[in-house]
Amino acid sequence: MRILIAAALALLAASSASAQDLSTATPIAGSWSYVPTVDGSEAVFTNGTGHPQLWVHCTRATRRVVISRPATVPAPFVNVWTSSLTKNVPSSFNPTAGRLTADLSNYDSLLDAIVFSRGRVAFTVGTQPPLVVPPWAEPARAIEDCRA
Numbered sequence: 001m002r003i004l005i006a007a008a009l010a011l012l013a014a015s016s017a018s019a020q021d022l023s024t025a026t027p028i029a030g031s032w033s034y035v036p037t038v039d040g041s042e043a044v045f046t047n048g049t050g051h052p053q054l055w056v057h058c059t060r061a062t063r064r065v066v067i068s069r070p071a072t073v074p075a076p077f078v079n080v081w082t083s084s085l086t087k088n089v090p091s092s093f094n095p096t097a098g099r100l101t102a103d104l105s106n107y108d109s110l111l112d113a114i115v116f117s118r119g120r121v122a123f124t125v126g127t128q129p130p131l132v133v134p135p136w137a138e139p140a141r142a143i144e145d146c147r148a
Contacts, residue, residue, distance in 0.1 A: 022120070022122040027120045027132045028053070030053065031045070031136075032138035033046070033138060034142060040058035040061075041060075041141065042142055053069060053131055054067070054123065054133055055099070056143065058143065060146060064103055064146065065106055065143055065146050066101050067089075067123070068101040068102075071098065071099060071100035074091075074092075074093035075091055075100055077102075078091045078100060078102045080114070081130070082114055082116075082121050084113050090102065100125060115143060119134070119135070120134060121135050
């Protein structure tokens with residue numbers, strides 16, 4: 001039990017240290033796109049080489065917003081940093097899709113913080129480098145679709 005607590009504290013400390021540096025981090029090159037889907041809508045951020053790096057998916061029937069990023073191994077949470085809020089969100093791993101996902105209710109305050117973040121939003125998992133993206137309008141559209 002002590003080992004689990006120590007490991008959790010180490011992860012939290014690492015996430016907190018990363019979050020402090022993110023206020024000046026430069027977002028990676030790339031762009032957002034928005035598409036309606038059969039069950040709702042989705043905003044996808046692709047990097048400069050056209051590879052998807054982040055998904056914000058609205059499932060209208062459940063009013064849930066799922067944020068996903070590529071991953072090869074499970075992690076207990078995704079740390080989301082915005083200019084106004086930092087939050088560790090429990091995550092699940094889908095090895096078939098190769099994604100780590102965080103599931104949020106449509107009115108979670110973190111979603112508003114993502115939409116209104118100034119200049120950048122960052123997603124960190126464990127010791128991996130943070131994924132820093134610009135906060136364009138496309139994720140806001142997908143989030144609002146779950147609120148309508």
